[in-house]
Amino acid sequence: MRVLARAYAAGLPALDTHSLMEGQLLQGAGVRLEFMPMGERDGAYDPENKVILINSQARPERQRFTLAHEISHVLLLSDDDLLSDLHDTYEGERLETMIETLCNVGAAGILIPDALMNDVLERYGPSGRAMAELVRRADVSGSAALYALTEVIGGQVLLAVCAPSGRGEARQLTVRASGKAAGVKYSLSPGTPIPDEHPIQIALETGLEISARSYVPFRSGRKMPAWVDVYPDGSGRRVFASFDLDPARLGGS
Incomplete structure (x- = not known):
């Protein structure tokens, strides 16, 4: 395709x-x-x-x-x-x-042309910032940027686009779209809620880019250790995140 x-x-x-x-x-x-x-x-x-x-x-x-x-x-x-x-x-x-x-x-x-994809990956790797750059430079949706990245990245990386859903006080930050590198057997389901203390939630609230050791918040409640890179898009309505499951990176933190 x-x-x-x-x-x-x-x-x-x-x-x-x-x-x-x-x-x-x-x-x-x-x-x-x-x-x-x-x-x-x-x-x-x-x-x-x-x-x-x-x-x-x-x-x-x-x-x-x-x-x-x-x-x-x-x-x-x-x-x-x-x-x-x-x-x-x-x-x-x-x-x-x-x-x-x-x-x-x-x-x-x-x-998303190959030249643009290669430049973004060289600068930012498979990160939340990379998705945000593809959205901005290719003028595509967050899900399009995510799909494009998951087709070319290697390693043990999960990607997610997160945004609030619901209304009023019931609004909850959830996974809107997700993807993974070819070798990863785990996945994040759309609709998965993001806990209040998670770096993705903090990035949305503060508008700050965050890179920290944290976890993948699976719907089941399981917390898989991961290095998380989070990049808010500046609108206060969307956050791009990557989860690196590589033990080598986690051990070096």
Whole structure:
């Protein structure tokens, strides 16, 4: 999926919303773009009528990522081998989940060039700051930056985008999106609450970047030791975090 996405992006004049539709595959197939109110849905691709629909009421950065996601659906449907492998391996709800995951990977591959990714990783490593830099420099959502990083990082690292949910005094800081390096068997479920004393909560409250020995706050209550790098985005509404499980780093703290 990443190969398909990067090949598509290489033929684009730019990465703005209009230019994303200029790829040869979409132009050759006559795929068109329409904006319309879609309620809670961000977008959709209708292969029968060859039209990509984008929610006109969504934020511009969300519209751009959604467009790249729907273009990835077109790319996937055009690759018979990949499509066949998916249907041979998965079925039902699991198949739909895998397709959506791959299209998120494709969207990140389209919107975040290799040169940008390499520069960010060289400067900041697989950290919360790295996600924030990808969001700022590639003008993508936090989840897109997270998906892109998890595709290229190694080691024993978990990544998370966290934000408050709920209303009033009941608002709780929770995991909104998460990912992990290929070799990590643990994962953080969306909706996992962040404890009040955790560095992620402290970073949100203070607006300060934090790097400290702490733990992964699993939903079950288990606290796995980890080196945590946390970077608030400055709005007071979102925090980017990485959890390094490498015993060598923990032992050197």
